[in-house]
Amino acid sequence: MSSIQFTLNSVGVGGKGLGLLRPFEGLRPGAFGVSTTLGASGPSLHKRCFPSIMVKAVTTVTPKYTTVKPLGDRVLVKVKTSEEKTLGGILLPTAAQSKPQTGEVVSVGEGRTIGKIKIDVSVPTGAQVVYSKYAGTEMDFNGSSHLILKEDDIVGVLETDDIKDLKLLNDRVLIKVAEAEGKTAGGLLLTEATKEKPSIGSVIAVGPGLLDEEGIRKPLSVTPASNVLFSKYAGTEFKGVDGSDYIVMRAPDVIAVLV
Numbered sequence: 001m002s003s004i005q006f007t008l009n010s011v012g013v014g015g016k017g018l019g020l021l022r023p024f025e026g027l028r029p030g031a032f033g034v035s036t037t038l039g040a041s042g043p044s045l046h047k048r049c050f051p052s053i054m055v056k057a058v059t060t061v062t063p064k065y066t067t068v069k070p071l072g073d074r075v076l077v078k079v080k081t082s083e084e085k086t087l088g089g090i091l092l093p094t095a096a097q098s099k100p101q102t103g104e105v106v107s108v109g110e111g112r113t114i115g116k117i118k119i120d121v122s123v124p125t126g127a128q129v130v131y132s133k134y135a136g137t138e139m140d141f142n143g144s145s146h147l148i149l150k151e152d153d154i155v156g157v158l159e160t161d162d163i164k165d166l167k168l169l170n171d172r173v174l175i176k177v178a179e180a181e182g183k184t185a186g187g188l189l190l191t192e193a194t195k196e197k198p199s200i201g202s203v204i205a206v207g208p209g210l211l212d213e214e215g216i217r218k219p220l221s222v223t224p225a226s227n228v229l230f231s232k233y234a235g236t237e238f239k240g241v242d243g244s245d246y247i248v249m250r251a252p253d254v255i256a257v258l259v
Contacts, residue, residue, distance in 0.1 A: 073111055075148070075151055077146060114211060130154070168248070173220070177237075199232045206222055231249070234250075
């Protein structure tokens with residue numbers, strides 16, 4: 001029989017009865033190994049091996065650096081802290097906490113150039129913004145979580161706590177999603193788990209459009225108050241203050257206008 005060994009530079013471990021341990025700090029390369037033995041029936045892990053491995057990938061900016069200046073059309077955003085409790089006051093485990101999608105703009109780059117035209121970043125410092133869920137580069141700076149985003153990754157500027165008041169950027173469209181049907185065509189009641197995800201809704205607001213090669217905004221063909229059909233798995237979903245479901249997506253993900 002032969003042996004295969006895998007090594008990691010920085011790991012955290014978790015196992016039954018142990019809880020989730022913090023990542024090891026200062027662990028030298030090759031100091032931790034996970035081994036397996038190849039036998040006739042395939043690989044089998046030794047009992048001492050840990051069932052889960054966690055690798056920390058967030059970049060940490062050391063205290064000697066006091067300023068982060070984004071380049072081009074990038075924006076530095078201080079991430080809003082995740083909610084640790086439900087509205088009813090129940091504490092949430094880390095895995096169940098919603099990933100933040102809002103934050104405050106700390107600094108912006110010098111903008112970009114289209115042809116001979118200089119285009120400044122349209123989002124001001126201090127603005128509260130909503131951004132795409134998996135966009136940007138994560139970093140720890142001054143003891144807080146930050147993201148460096150491209151301006152186009154910002155969905156809009158949130159001027160109030162209500163998603164309906166979102167000031168959209170570029171070709172984004174805000175749609176209030178229609179309620180899911182509670183019955184089948186034959187009259188059978190549907191549970192929440194079996195309801196079909198709606199892909200129809202009413203347009204609440206639209207962005208100013210994208211810039212063309214001459215730096216001029218091209219208005220969107222979709223207008224507010226239109227009832228539309230949109231791609232089923234496109235966009236970013238939000239829950240409004242009124243309890244309704246909303247979704248923000250790019251204009252090309254709107255398939256048709258319903259009249």
